[in-house]
Amino acid sequence: MLNGHLPPIPEDIFVEKDINQDWTSPVSSFTGINTIYAYLQSDFESKGFNDALTSPDEKYKEDNLRLIKFDLEIIISKVKTYHDSFLKELEFHINSRKRSGLVDLVEELLSKKEDLENHMRKVSDIEESLKTDSGLFERAILAYKRGFTKGLASITQRTLLAKEF
Numbered sequence: 001m002l003n004g005h006l007p008p009i010p011e012d013i014f015v016e017k018d019i020n021q022d023w024t025s026p027v028s029s030f031t032g033i034n035t036i037y038a039y040l041q042s043d044f045e046s047k048g049f050n051d052a053l054t055s056p057d058e059k060y061k062e063d064n065l066r067l068i069k070f071d072l073e074i075i076i077s078k079v080k081t082y083h084d085s086f087l088k089e090l091e092f093h094i095n096s097r098k099r100s101g102l103v104d105l106v107e108e109l110l111s112k113k114e115d116l117e118n119h120m121r122k123v124s125d126i127e128e129s130l131k132t133d134s135g136l137f138e139r140a141i142l143a144y145k146r147g148f149t150k151g152l153a154s155i156t157q158r159t160l161l162a163k164e165f
Contacts, residue, residue, distance in 0.1 A: 032079055032086075032119055033122055035079055036075055036076060036079055036123065036126055037136075039071070039072060039075050040072070040136050040137065040139065042140070044068065045144065047064075047144060048061075048064075048143065048145060048149075048150075049148065049150050050147075051144075051147075051148060052148045052155065053154065056155055061145075065141060065144060068141070069130065072130060072137065072140075076130070080120075080123060083116060083119065083123065086116060087113070087116055087117075087120075090109055090112060090116065093109055094109045094113065
C-alpha cells in the first residue's frame with residue numbers, strides 16, 4: 001500500500017487490445033474446421049485471469065464458462081452449415097463434370113469431397129466432446145479455470161499479502 005491506497009493496476013490487465021479473430025463475423029469469412037481449432041486455441045487462460053480481476057465471483061466464472069461453450073456451439077453450427085453447403089456444391093460439380101467426361105477433374109473433386117467428409121466427422125467428434133466437457137473442449141475450460149484461479153491469487157497477493165501489520 002502506498003499512502004493508504006492500493007497500487008494502481010496496469011491498463012493491459014483489464015483491456016484486451018490484441019484480438020485475433022472476430023467471432024461475430026459472418027460465416028463466409030470462416031474457413032471450416034480451422035475456425036473451430038483457432039477458437040479452441042484462443043488464450044482462455046488470460047481471459048480467465050482478466051475475468052477474475054474484473055469480478056472475482058464464482059457465479060461470474062461459471063457464467064463465462066457457459067459463454068465459452070455457447071460461443072463454440074455457435075461456431076460449430078456455422079462451420080456445419082458451411083460444410084453442408086460446400087458438400088452440395090462439390091456434389092453438383094462432380095455430377096456435372098462427370099457428364100462432361102472430365103475424368104481427372106472428377107477424381108480431384110472426389111478427393112476434395114473425401115477431405116471435406118473427414119472434416120465433417122471431426123467437427124461431429126468435437127461437437128460430441130462439447131456435450132461431455134471432454135476432448136479438445138476440455139483444454140479451453142481448464143485453461144480458463146487456471147487463469148481465473150491465478151487472477152484470484154493475484155488479487156490476494158496485491159491486497160492482503162502486500163499489507164504490513
